Amino acid sequence: MTRRPPLLLAWRAACLLPEPLVRGAAALAADALWLAWRAAPPRPAGEGRLGGVRQYARTLAAVRPDVVGRARRRLVRDGLRSYARCWVDVFRVGTWDDDRRTRAFRPVGFEPMHAELAAGRGVVVALSHSASWDVPGAWGSLHLGPVTTVAERLEPPEVFEAFVAARAAVGVEALPLTGGPPPMPTLVRRVRAGGVVPLLVDRDLGGAGVEVDLLGGRARVGGGAAALADVADARLFVLESSYERDGGAPGGWVVVGRAHEVERVRTGPRAARVAATTQRVADLLGEAVRRHPEDWHVLQPVLLPPGPPAAGASS
Structure with a gap:
């Protein structure tokens, strides 16, 4: 008998148990992880059982160097709670009805995007691993139009398949980044057909990213959103996502999504x-992360070691 991956077992349990219980357990798990990090002896970021938390704390310190001491420790705690909240959304969003999916997301500044889609023209949306990216996708398939994205191929395969199936259940088509046909031609067709293509760009998952100035340092990020908008000649937006406490919202929290249009560079090779x-995308995402650092879920290194400024980076 094949043993199911722990993530899938947690996913199943999260869907079977009452949601308030799941959210409470996730918050307790986040606090336990934070306390373990507080009590552990210092070690290099990324090493050991708590390596991801150490790396996260280091990244938050770079993002908000003005936050120090006890306030910085609280920032790490709030970030881990936000990360746990995100996972509950991943697990539960496929169980929500249309009304719940609508109330879980609050769009701000979406009028230009709505106008473009109403005219039959698709749009490209760049976003970071902030708050939840599944909740905006589930909302978008209801209120914007067909949504297509790209998913990192995870191991074991059944985990990847579970993510693809969960997104399909809420109307989001997820194309594999690797291990299949290159996704770009399909994405271009989806945009030209009037669809919405949101792409995570704050990590270079494909290995062919663009080096940019980000948050006062340097980073290699995904250039797929800018490339797609260029090839499809589509309008490009950055989505700034954050969690906001709302007593009237399901689960007590709502994802607020603010849309910022990016003026594409149209001259040169x-x-x-x-x-x-x-x-330009990185500039907007960096400003968004500084406003909501606790909602940026990056437990892997993002900022590169200090060095010369990125070629072509904005001053």
């Missing part, structure tokens, strides 16, 4: 256009 537009 394509590679230079994409790099320059990606820097």
